[in-house]
Amino acid sequence: MSSKILMKGNEAIAESAIRAGCQAYFGYPITPQTEVLEYMARRMPQLGRVFLQAESELAAINMLYGAACAGVCAMTSTSSPGFSLMQEGISYIACSMVPAVVVNVMRGGPGLGNIQPSQADYSQMTKGGGHGDYKVLTLAPSTIQELVDHVGLAFDLADEYRQIVFVIADGMLGQMMEPVELPEMRELRPPPAWALTGAKGRPKNIITSLYLNAPELEKVNQELQAVYRRIEANEVRYDSYLLEDAEIAVVAYGTAARIARTAIRRAREAGIRVGLFRPITVYPFPYEALAEVAGRVQEMLVVEMSAGQMLEDVRMATCCRVPIRFFGKMGGVVPLPEDILAEIEALAQGKPAMVAQKGA
Numbered sequence: 001m002s003s004k005i006l007m008k009g010n011e012a013i014a015e016s017a018i019r020a021g022c023q024a025y026f027g028y029p030i031t032p033q034t035e036v037l038e039y040m041a042r043r044m045p046q047l048g049r050v051f052l053q054a055e056s057e058l059a060a061i062n063m064l065y066g067a068a069c070a071g072v073c074a075m076t077s078t079s080s081p082g083f084s085l086m087q088e089g090i091s092y093i094a095c096s097m098v099p100a101v102v103v104n105v106m107r108g109g110p111g112l113g114n115i116q117p118s119q120a121d122y123s124q125m126t127k128g129g130g131h132g133d134y135k136v137l138t139l140a141p142s143t144i145q146e147l148v149d150h151v152g153l154a155f156d157l158a159d160e161y162r163q164i165v166f167v168i169a170d171g172m173l174g175q176m177m178e179p180v181e182l183p184e185m186r187e188l189r190p191p192p193a194w195a196l197t198g199a200k201g202r203p204k205n206i207i208t209s210l211y212l213n214a215p216e217l218e219k220v221n222q223e224l225q226a227v228y229r230r231i232e233a234n235e236v237r238y239d240s241y242l243l244e245d246a247e248i249a250v251v252a253y254g255t256a257a258r259i260a261r262t263a264i265r266r267a268r269e270a271g272i273r274v275g276l277f278r279p280i281t282v283y284p285f286p287y288e289a290l291a292e293v294a295g296r297v298q299e300m301l302v303v304e305m306s307a308g309q310m311l312e313d314v315r316m317a318t319c320c321r322v323p324i325r326f327f328g329k330m331g332g333v334v335p336l337p338e339d340i341l342a343e344i345e346a347l348a349q350g351k352p353a354m355v356a357q358k359g360a
Helices: 009-019 034-046 057-069 080-085 087-096 122-126 144-161 171-175 214-234 254-269 287-294 311-318 337-348
Strands: 005-008 024-027 050-053 074-078 100-106 137-139 164-170 177-180 238-241 248-251 274-279 281-283 299-304 324-328
Touching: 005 009, 009 034, 009 100, 009 144, 009 164, 009 171, 009 177, 024 034, 024 057, 034 050, 057 074, 057 080, 057 087, 057 100, 074 080, 080 087, 080 100, 080 122, 087 164, 087 214, 100 144, 100 171, 122 164, 122 281, 137 144, 144 164, 144 177, 144 214, 164 171, 164 254, 171 254, 238 287, 248 254, 248 287, 248 337, 254 274, 254 299, 254 337, 274 287, 287 311, 299 311, 299 337, 311 324, 324 337
Parallel strands: 024 050, 024 074, 074 100, 100 164, 137 164, 248 274, 248 299, 299 324
Antiparallel strands: 005 177, 137 281, 238 274
């Protein structure tokens, strides 16, 4: 590890990908993630690697697909409307079982929305935004250091499972600066044996997502589902903060979680026993771990920068064993620690817990 340096989130994403061995980057500028593309435009040619600004997000995701089929360690990044445009290509990559990394630095929506931070792409990223029975392993960092670590991890997981892996961030994480420790530069990996590298002297490899024979496509789907079961068994990640003696559990991820930590610290100073449960993988969601928390606390508060998309997973995890209160901000409005503290105090004062939406 090198010493700490101050980096902007988007630039940290790019440098982390380079150090993880990213050989090709394809992207299209869209705020608030454009600095990823700008950074890659400078650094990748310096290292003799591929940088290509595509004519659209549709082109970028299909360039990523082509590079991945050729066994190239590759990545794209975008923001919410661009991510929506990529869905067809993402479905193709998922079915083709080739490794690739996609970073989505979310902004306010729906539609073109605005460039402010949001978490409103949760369902699209964790439930499969495109057609077909597929899911995508999705990592949700909450600090710039975690952005660095999780981008590197995303490349490892993509290779291990031969699947596309998402890193979900938002405009605040992309634009803020924090000290980070960067990993050492990895050696570039050679193309895997399954890659389309030319078949001279060996049987040809075939990679496709087109199966006209239904039983054959069912077999492919069964193989995909087996991969998802392995991911769900081995890759669930989460974190907790002051949960050991908590009577109230706040559940939040990403930027909402780091804001919630400040509110929890203040609530603790006021004598309220509250802690944080933070999913790090939002697919696979840490259902069992959160169910165990639900058996220990009296109430839960779910905080999101959306209308309550993760809330549905929290309900499934807890099976309504504990009252759940919801606090959400939408449209790019970021919750303040005071907002979350007020919700915690309301629960501590015995006000009825209910699933209620408090939007902007």
